[in-house]
Amino acid sequence: MEGSLLELGEPIGDAISRIRFAPRSNNLLISSWDSVLRLYDVDGSERRLEAPSEAALLDCCFQDEKSALSAGSDGCIRRYNLCSGAQDVVGKHDDSAICIEYSEETGQVVTAGLDKTLMFWDMHMENANIGYTRKGDSDIWSMSLCGFYLLAAVGIAVKVYDLRNLKGPVLSKESSVDFHVKCVRSFSSNQGYAVGSIDGCVALKYFDPPKECEMGCVFRCHPKSKNGRYHLVAVNDIGFHPRYDTFVTGDDDGYAIIWDAQSRKKVFELQRYPSSVASLSYNYSGQFLAVASSYTFQEANEVEEAPHVYLHKLDNFARPSSSDKI
Numbered sequence: 303m304e305g306s307l308l309e310l311g312e313p314i315g316d317a318i319s320r321i322r323f324a325p326r327s328n329n330l331l332i333s334s335w336d337s338v339l340r341l342y343d344v345d346g347s348e349r350r351l352e353a354p355s356e357a358a359l360l361d362c363c364f365q366d367e368k369s370a371l372s373a374g375s376d377g378c379i380r381r382y383n384l385c386s387g388a389q390d391v392v393g394k395h396d397d398s399a400i401c402i403e404y405s406e407e408t409g410q411v412v413t414a415g416l417d418k419t420l421m422f423w424d425m426h427m428e429n430a431n432i433g434y435t436r437k438g439d440s441d442i443w444s445m446s447l448c449g450f451y452l453l454a455a456v457g458i459a460v461k462v463y464d465l466r467n468l469k470g471p472v473l474s475k476e477s478s479v480d481f482h483v484k485c486v487r488s489f490s491s492n493q494g495y496a497v498g499s500i501d502g503c504v505a506l507k508y509f510d511p512p513k514e515c516e517m518g519c520v521f522r523c524h525p526k527s528k529n530g531r532y533h534l535v536a537v538n539d540i541g542f543h544p545r546y547d548t549f550v551t552g553d554d555d556g557y558a559i560i561w562d563a564q565s566r567k568k569v570f571e572l573q574r575y576p577s578s579v580a581s582l583s584y585n586y587s588g589q590f591l592a593v594a595s596s597y598t599f600q601e602a603n604e605v606e607e608a609p610h611v612y613l614h615k616l617d618n619f620a621r622p623s624s625s626d627k628i
Contacts, residue, residue: 305573305593305612308342311349318596318609319360323585324367325406329384330583330592331370332611333362339372341384344590344613353387355380361402365425371411373399379413379423392423393432401445403452408465412452414442420454422468434468446495448488453495455483460497460507478505478520487540487549494518496549498537504551506563521566523551523559538598541582541591550591552579558593572614577607591616 308330315336322331328344335358341351357376364370370382377395379402382388395415403412404425410433411423418441424433444455452463458481462473477483479499488495494508504523508514523537535554542549548569552558556575559568575595583592596609 305614308344308592308611308613309347310340310342310611312352314338314340314596314609316358316609317598318580318594318611319358320362321581321583321592321594321611322363323583323590323592324364326586327367328585328590329367330611331362331364332594333359333372334596334609335359337374339370339380339382341370342611344585351382351384351387353382353389355389360398360400363402363404365404365411371402371404373402373413373415375399377415377417379411379421393421395419395421401442403445403447405447405450405452405465407450410465412445412447412465414445414454416441418442420463422465436463436468444483444485446486446488448495449492453486453488455486455497458483458499460486460495475507478507478518479503484536485539487542490542490544496540496542498540498551500536501534502537502553504537504540504561506566517564519566523561538578538580539582541584543584544586544588546588550582550584552582552593554578554598556595558582575612577609580609589616590614 314334317335320333330342332340337355339353343350357374359372361373368384372380375398377399379392380389381392395417397416399413399415401414409426411425413421418438420436422434440456442454446453450465454461458477460475460477477497481499481501483497484500485498497505502522505520508518537551537553539552547563550560558572558579560570562569577595578598580596580598581594591614593612597606
């Protein structure tokens with residue numbers, strides 16, 4: 303199942319940090335270290351927007367179908383009008399902003415920066431205001447929304463924040479992996495989440511204790527044998543199919559693999575990409591999977607191939623033996 307290369311016009315000038323499909327359309331958002339936010343219309347096979355800024359863009363997300371946000375290396379949180387291309391600065395961290403999420407449930411934008419601060423922005427106002435700021439002891443390297451909860455990866459643990467009660471207690475859950483968590487992603491059903499570690503492990507965790515005892519697990523999904531030895535590589539991203547009980551992992555060696563969440567068995571291995579799999583995203587229906595092939599600045603001997611985005615039409619490749627939704 304070869305992916306088609308997206309024709310983005312001008313080549314992307316530096317590493318891709320994140321790709322995300324829109325919540326209800328086949329528009330794909332792309333942020334990169336070349337300081338440009340791009341919007342690609344998959345249905346029309348055309349680039350709809352190219353918005354330059356003054357800093358590397360380290361993450362991005364949709365607010366809705368007409369607006370998007372980015373987190374910049376200058377600490378700025380930028381908001382974009384995807385129709386006009388206009389942009390403004392919502393606010394700023396004291397150091398690089400590295401993660402950003404938008405909650406449809408609460409109307410909040412949540413950002414994390416290298417200043418060890420979580421910021422919660424109220425987007426109900428025309429001029430977004432900081433609704434709450436939470437200072438931590440460690441850097442947050444990955445975030446994901448799970449209904450009314452925010453999942454934040456810190457070291458080998460995942461902290462869970464309730465967006466409805468930010469002054470309340472924070473639940474800290476061990477991720478069950480032995481090494482630093484590279485990414486945390488919520489299940490499509492919001493019943494739990496997955497973490498990917500720098501040593502190629504994935505842990506599936508459930509909020510419901512009986513289900514956690516029955517279904518929670520850790521497995522090593524990305525060891526590649528080199529000269530008879532295990533070569534462990536980071537799991538950079540995880541994406542859950544919106545309809546089926548499957549998920550896809552992408553690693554630093556350029557592999558993307560679709561897994562059955564119930565059996566933890568491989569469903570399909572996609573083509574090997576020229577560079578690391580930096581980011582993954584399913585569209586809202588699960589018909590398409592976008593894969594960003596890009597260097598990630600994690601390996602000293604990493605090959606700096608030109609970054610590209612590939613699009614796969616999945617058909618039945620994402621369907622597991624069971625059609626239950628995770």
